[in-house]
Amino acid sequence: MKILTIAGTRPQLVKVAPVSRELRKHATEVLINTGQHYDYNMAGIFFDELGIPKPDYDLGIGSASHGKQTGDMLTAIEEVIFSEKPDAVLVYGDTNSTLAGALAASKLYIPVIHIEAGLRSFNKKMPEEINRILTDHVSTLLFSPTEIAVQNLKNENITENVVNVGDVMYDAVLYNTSIAEEKYNLAQFGIKEKEYILATIHRADNTDSKEKLTAIFKAFAGLEETIVLPLHPRTKHKISEYGLSSLIEDGSNLQVIEPVSYLEMLLLEKYAKAIVTDSGGVQKEAYFAAVPCLTLRSETEWVETVEAGCNRLVNPLVEDLATIIQAFKPTDYSKPLYGDGQASEKIVKEILKYFG
Known part of the structure; x- marks a missing residue:
């Protein structure tokens, strides 16, 4: 066939x-x-x-x-x-x-x-x-x-x-994680295990709002940890359009990098202290890697991760993202959700x- x-x-x-x-x-x-x-x-x-x-x-x-x-x-x-x-x-x-x-x-x-x-x-x-x-x-x-x-x-x-x-994303993670560790290492990003927070931002609900993007980057600036941000082209364009470039340039703890490959992303996810994202797939990969996830959305398709206590929805306009990141410490990733x-x-x- x-x-x-x-x-x-x-x-x-x-x-x-x-x-x-x-x-x-x-x-x-x-x-x-x-x-x-x-x-x-x-x-x-x-x-x-x-x-x-x-x-x-x-x-x-x-x-x-x-x-x-x-x-x-x-x-x-x-x-x-x-x-x-x-x-x-x-x-x-x-x-x-x-x-x-x-x-x-x-x-x-x-x-x-x-x-x-x-x-x-x-x-x-x-x-x-x-x-x-x-x-x-x-x-x-x-x-x-x-x-x-x-x-x-x-x-x-x-x-x-x-x-x-x-x-099938779980299939992919199981197959590719060891390959990622053989091919890449954290040293190439100048970071160490569990000493950084990985962030991804690309959804229109966040990028099309100057107010939301400003709140997100100000929250990042309030953290002590290094924030590693593979910058999506949509987000990069909106930052320039809104005149928010100073929020990135002035953020001494913000490490903006080019979009990374899938294998590099698996490595960054596995060794992050926490993950902040608006991506559906990254929410699941955070769960597979047993890393706390903060999702910058008002809803998620992957409700299982929230119900298991390993993912938390955050509205950066009304909640203190920096405080939530520090306080959120899930421990149980044992449920075979996927x-x-x-x-x-x-x-x-x-x-x-x-x-x-």
């Missing part, structure tokens, strides 16, 4: 690696990279580090408004479907690449396989929430990472061909069973 896999962002490429490795043992996979993360440091190096096969199609869509980006992807993916005639289209997560792939396939009556189905933030102001809801409702096979995700689908009357397989690290094998097994 032939599976057309669609990805286009860093987190999706992380998930592609373990699934593709297993899928290609049993089926023909055609890989599309939409190019949604178009900067090489943001995506290209992942193919080399994670051993992802070279894309059969590199669409090079790049950055644009939601409508234009999704429309351009939809047109290009449709052409590939006509050419390749796959038995199914496989999509990951909740990006514009996900939605475009799901729409193109479903309108051509091609079964859609959705990995990371059923996640909900219950905030429809998030573009990702719209993408994931629409994708789930046109999907044929839905692979959920948690029982909460399965229940979310059930609440929307989606029960057929829904399987809790665990999280499966057993064999999600990829389970996914491929279910695909083969479904298609006979």
